[in-house]
Amino acid sequence: VTCIRDLKVRGAPLIGIAAALSLAQLAEQGATVPEIVEAASRLREARPTAVNLMAAVDRVVLKHRQDLTAQGIVARAEALFAEDVALCSGIAKHGSSLLADGDHVLTHCNTGGLATVGSGTALAVIAEAARAGKCIHVFVDETRPLLQGARLTAWELSKLEVPFTLICDNMAAFLMKQGKVQKVLVGCDRIACNGDFANKVGTYGLAVAAKYHRIPFYVAAPWTTVDLNCRSGEEIPIEERGPEEVRAGQSPRECAVYNPAFDVTPAELVTGFIFDRGVVAPRLIQEFLAGLG
Amino acid sequence: VTCIRDLKVRGAPLIGIAAALSLAQLAEQGATVPEIVEAASRLREARPTAVNLMAAVDRVVLKHRQDLTAQGIVARAEALFAEDVALCSGIAKHGSSLLADGDHVLTHCNTGGLATVGSGTALAVIAEAARAGKCIHVFVDETRPLLQGARLTAWELSKLEVPFTLICDNMAAFLMKQGKVQKVLVGCDRIACNGDFANKVGTYGLAVAAKYHRIPFYVAAPWTTVDLNCRSGEEIPIEERGPEEVRAGQSPRECAVYNPAFDVTPAELVTGFIFDRGVVAPRLIQEFLAGLG
Numbered sequence: 001v002t003c004i005r006d007l008k009v010r011g012a013p014l015i016g017i018a019a020a021l022s023l024a025q026l027a028e029q030g031a032t033v034p035e036i037v038e039a040a041s042r043l044r045e046a047r048p049t050a051v052n053l054m055a056a057v058d059r060v061v062l063k064h065r066q067d068l069t070a071q072g073i074v075a076r077a078e079a080l081f082a083e084d085v086a087l088c089s090g091i092a093k094h095g096s097s098l099l100a101d102g103d104h105v106l107t108h109c110n111t112g113g114l115a116t117v118g119s120g121t122a123l124a125v126i127a128e129a130a131r132a133g134k135c136i137h138v139f140v141d142e143t144r145p146l147l148q149g150a151r152l153t154a155w156e157l158s159k160l161e162v163p164f165t166l167i168c169d170n171m172a173a174f175l176m177k178q179g180k181v182q183k184v185l186v187g188c189d190r191i192a193c194n195g196d197f198a199n200k201v202g203t204y205g206l207a208v209a210a211k212y213h214r215i216p217f218y219v220a221a222p223w224t225t226v227d228l229n230c231r232s233g234e235e236i237p238i239e240e241r242g243p244e245e246v247r248a249g250q251s252p253r254e255c256a257v258y259n260p261a262f263d264v265t266p267a268e269l270v271t272g273f274i275f276d277r278g279v280v281a282p283r284l285i286q287e288f289l290a291g292l293g
Numbered sequence: 294v295t296c297i298r299d300l301k302v303r304g305a306p307l308i309g310i311a312a313a314l315s316l317a318q319l320a321e322q323g324a325t326v327p328e329i330v331e332a333a334s335r336l337r338e339a340r341p342t343a344v345n346l347m348a349a350v351d352r353v354v355l356k357h358r359q360d361l362t363a364q365g366i367v368a369r370a371e372a373l374f375a376e377d378v379a380l381c382s383g384i385a386k387h388g389s390s391l392l393a394d395g396d397h398v399l400t401h402c403n404t405g406g407l408a409t410v411g412s413g414t415a416l417a418v419i420a421e422a423a424r425a426g427k428c429i430h431v432f433v434d435e436t437r438p439l440l441q442g443a444r445l446t447a448w449e450l451s452k453l454e455v456p457f458t459l460i461c462d463n464m465a466a467f468l469m470k471q472g473k474v475q476k477v478l479v480g481c482d483r484i485a486c487n488g489d490f491a492n493k494v495g496t497y498g499l500a501v502a503a504k505y506h507r508i509p510f511y512v513a514a515p516w517t518t519v520d521l522n523c524r525s526g527e528e529i530p531i532e533e534r535g536p537e538e539v540r541a542g543q544s545p546r547e548c549a550v551y552n553p554a555f556d557v558t559p560a561e562l563v564t565g566f567i568f569d570r571g572v573v574a575p576r577l578i579q580e581f582l583a584g585l586g
Contacts, residue, residue: 139551142539144437144461150541158545165549168437168539169463170495174556177497202463204470208505209498246461248435248443252451256458258432263467 004046004053007146011115012189013084013222016056017077019043023061024077027070036061036068048237049198049262050189051227056080081117087222088118090276095125095185095220098272098279101134103182106172108141109200110152111187111220112160121187121220123156125274130162138164139181141172143200145245145259169202173209184210185274188221195267195285196233197221201260207269220274223292233264297339297346300439304408305482306381306515309349310374312336316354317370320363329354329361341530342491342555343482344520349373374410380515381411383569388418388478388513391565391572394427396475399465401434402493403445404480404513405453414480414513416449418567423455431457432474434465436493438538438552462495466502477503478567481514488560488578489526490514494553500562513567516585526557 003009009018026039040061044054060076061068099105105126112123119127130136138157143149150166157164167175175181184206191197197219210217230236243257267282280288296302302311319332333354337347353369354361392398398419405416412420423429431450436442443459450457460468468474477499484490490512503510523529536550560575573581 141463142437142541144435144463147541147543150539151543154544154548158548163549165551166536166539166544167551168494169461170434170437170498171551171553171556173498173501174494174553175551177556201461201467205463205466205498205502208466208502212501212505243459246435246443246459248440250440250444251447251459255447255451256456258458258460258464258468260464260467263464263470 001042001046004043010148011110012050012052012187012225013116013121015047015050016052016224017081017084017117019053020056020060020077020080023057024074027068027073033068036073037065047239049239052224055224084116084222085118087224087276088116088120088124091121091220091222091274092119092124092128094276094278095218095274096128096132098218098274099125099129099134099136099183103134104137104139104180106139106141106175106181106184106206107153108149108169108186108202108206109143110148110156112153112156114152114156115187121222122185123153125185125220126162127160130160136162138162139172139175140164140166141169141202141206142166143202144169148200172206176209176213176215181215184215184217186219188219188225189262190230190236191221191226191273192230192232192236193228193286193289194232195270195273195282196236196264197270198233198236198238198262198264201263204263204265207265211269216271217269218272218274219270222276226289226292228289228292233266236264238262238264294335294339297336303441304403305343305345305480305518306377306409306414308340308343309345309517310377310410312346313349313353313370313373316350317367320361320366326361329366330358340532342532345517348517377409377515378411380517380569381409381413381417384414384513384515384567385412385417385421387569387571388511388567389421389425391511391567392418392422392427392429392476396427397430397432397473399432399434399468399474399477399499400446401442401462401479401495401499402436403441403449405446405449407445407449408480414515415478416446418478418513419455420453423453429455431455432465432468433457433459434462434495434499435459436495437462441493465499469502469506469508474508477508477510479512481512481518482555483523483529484514484519484566485523485525485529486521486579486582487525488563488566488575489529489557490563491526491529491531491555491557494556497556497558500558504562509564510562511565511567512563515569519582519585521582521585526559529557531555531557
């Protein structure tokens, strides 16, 4: 729980699988059924915005109260683990065809192999396009306050040998104005039934700027990021984190800070969702979701 | 020159006056005319975007080649110094009537007494409205990469006892979406004849988001920030600074960085310019400028 809350494990899909595997480990260590259920309930509450955590805990433990043997829990956790790899591959395959040779793609936060078990979501799309021989340049938002872009995405792109340029979040709109960005590609933490979605704070501003500059804006996610219980973005709880993440060394001590970790972007600003099963326009999201049910 | 280039002195109006006073000091110390002209030329080039620096050097030295006595230079530098105080008061007076009791105002970078000799530009407007008894709450963009908002504006607002909340730049659009921002108010480094203007990077993205949310967007500046030699924003040179300002501790060493210190916002995104002589709508900027000539 502490690892998830303190972001030692982060990235919506990875959080879910980490929770599943820790429940499997607990079961193997001989925990009783009430202990497992209590651990599952606590894990479920560790972070409020990404739906993958709740979904994973439910799929591994809470929806299987009749089978909470160690064997059953471990099997379901391992299935979830394997599934993530396949989901990432599907996203990469469907998304990469959207990227053209020579594209400059802007991304936010971290959505690569460090955020999932597999190859990632938005970053997997970019990696797959590059692997297919397309020349892609990535603009990496540093992603304040915790700098997941500057720390994690920049590191992953270096390893993948995909060329990139690091920018401050507040430079993205100016890059768009200069015609330097052909596509915006982000991951996501929860998608509501109407296509509104939550992602790392800063995503909404990017979506507004992309709309203003008529730049396609894509959201890459496994279908497990959809929350069928959530009608619209207004129902997605937004995690607010502590002020110390934002305050600079020379800020006045105790100064008030607003630090939402996520924001919600309405469906009308999305060009397409890149799911593991294919690319879906926001106006068709309802039909796509009906197919999941 | 080093102080200006390394931002030990920063803020468009203050840079101009610091340059003027350092030329006055040089003249008083008995520098020859060629030495003064050379120093003036070097100061003029120290930073490319804010026009106040060039204008101040020209007014104190370069446009008065027939009178480069120490007495003349000192008198002109002192006049510039006194003028700044008056310009700030004028801006504060005209701008404060635009703010309503209860407004939440979003600002970017630092535009207070630390950026001018007088009380500032955008921040002077806020301070004046608060002094007049209006209840104003300020959202302070931290202003990456150099955190002028988190370091300087937050400190000034604390001293002024105006309530404020510090945010990351990438949270501004989400605040607007939630209806928490009634006005955006920024300073500026250079205004072209058509009303396009340059200001700290991030301003353009704020202007786009304000337009999308139909939130009034005001630019506060002394008339000396207008560059009559500059027809449009495209002619404003944008200073690019070093990558080390952006790279985080854990970013890959040597990773490529794009670090423009400023961006250019087109006139059509501006609701009004708050000048020391009054508030001017962008469609009337040409007539206002004709009055200056």
